[in-house]
Amino acid sequence: MKLLINGIWHSNGQLKGDSIAIGSFRSHVSADGTSDFQVEPNRYHLYVSYACPFAHRTILVRQLKRLDDVISMSVLSPDWGSPDGWVFGGWSDTTPDTVNGCTALHQVYTKAQSDFTGRVTVPVLWDKKLGTIVNNESADIMRMLNNEFNAFAEANIDLYPAALRTEIDQINAFVASRINIGVYNAGFAKTQAQYNEAINSLFNALDTLEARLARTRYLVGEQLTEADLRLFVTLVRFDVAYYGALNCNLRRLVDYPNLWNYTRQIYHLPSVAETVKFDHIKRHYYDTYEGIIDRRIVPRGPIIDFSLA
Numbered sequence: 001m002k003l004l005i006n007g008i009w010h011s012n013g014q015l016k017g018d019s020i021a022i023g024s025f026r027s028h029v030s031a032d033g034t035s036d037f038q039v040e041p042n043r044y045h046l047y048v049s050y051a052c053p054f055a056h057r058t059i060l061v062r063q064l065k066r067l068d069d070v071i072s073m074s075v076l077s078p079d080w081g082s083p084d085g086w087v088f089g090g091w092s093d094t095t096p097d098t099v100n101g102c103t104a105l106h107q108v109y110t111k112a113q114s115d116f117t118g119r120v121t122v123p124v125l126w127d128k129k130l131g132t133i134v135n136n137e138s139a140d141i142m143r144m145l146n147n148e149f150n151a152f153a154e155a156n157i158d159l160y161p162a163a164l165r166t167e168i169d170q171i172n173a174f175v176a177s178r179i180n181i182g183v184y185n186a187g188f189a190k191t192q193a194q195y196n197e198a199i200n201s202l203f204n205a206l207d208t209l210e211a212r213l214a215r216t217r218y219l220v221g222e223q224l225t226e227a228d229l230r231l232f233v234t235l236v237r238f239d240v241a242y243y244g245a246l247n248c249n250l251r252r253l254v255d256y257p258n259l260w261n262y263t264r265q266i267y268h269l270p271s272v273a274e275t276v277k278f279d280h281i282k283r284h285y286y287d288t289y290e291g292i293i294d295r296r297i298v299p300r301g302p303i304i305d306f307s308l309a
């Protein structure tokens with residue numbers, strides 16, 4: 001496991017014991033001055049990867065809200081299998097760390113907290129003014145970019161409208177546990193029984209959403225919301241990565257007419273396609289991906305009907 005333990009990077013480390021606290025950053029940028037992180041143009045910086053679906057969520061909100069001139073961004077290499085984990089450069093459409101001059105993301109974490117213990121993940125929202133990480137939880141960052149930066153953003157686009165929040169939260173919970181994480185539950189399964197349970201849960205959830213999208217254009221009514229972005233980032237990776245690399249191969253996305261049309265509809269929205277880098281996605285999931293270990297698990301699919309003449 002690649003992680004920091006008390007500020008020391010371990011390319012093959014292991015946390016032992018319940019007494020070790022796992023770190024995270026969960027502060028918030030506010031427009032009303034209620035936090036130490038106030039909204040200002042050019043104060044904040046996103047560290048992301050085009051390969052990671054959770055980072056992709058934040059890239060999409062930044063694009064759709066037209067915050068690219070307000071919040072700067074560094075893009076990490078998709079080659080996560082290197083000893084340093086997430087690193088800068090070495091691939092098309094990547095960038096150097098223009099804020100801290102780091103070569104690896106774990107160095108950014110220890111700049112923020114010298115004794116940090118935990119996984120080093122993207123996305124990361126960095127405060128250039130205070131020189132620290134504000135937040136590394138994608139769901140929080142999505143909400144901040146949508147809600148707090150309207151003075152400098154496309155305020156007419158609201159991905160989390162008040163009238164729909166209860167329903168958005170409900171569908172988010174379903175998609176997160178059954179689909180966003182569901183693909184990894186299947187891919188990281190260590191036994192055949194675990195895999196069978198995970199694959200059934202994943203495809204039953206896809207069946208449910210296929211039926212839902214027969215009745216509505218988007219997941220919650222007729223407007224794009226954050227719920228759609230959270231699902232889209234998994235669906236757009238499904239056939240090119242999860243189907244093969246994670247053994248999610250009972251059916252392809254293109255075998256679901258409504259889900260396939262829905263995914264293409266979002267892909268063709270302004271500014272969305274340019275955030276989808278299939279070369280990064282493939283490189284990442286077919287790299288030395290942590291958690292996919294040598295084990296004999298028989299994939300459930302694909303379903304092929306040879307009875308047709």
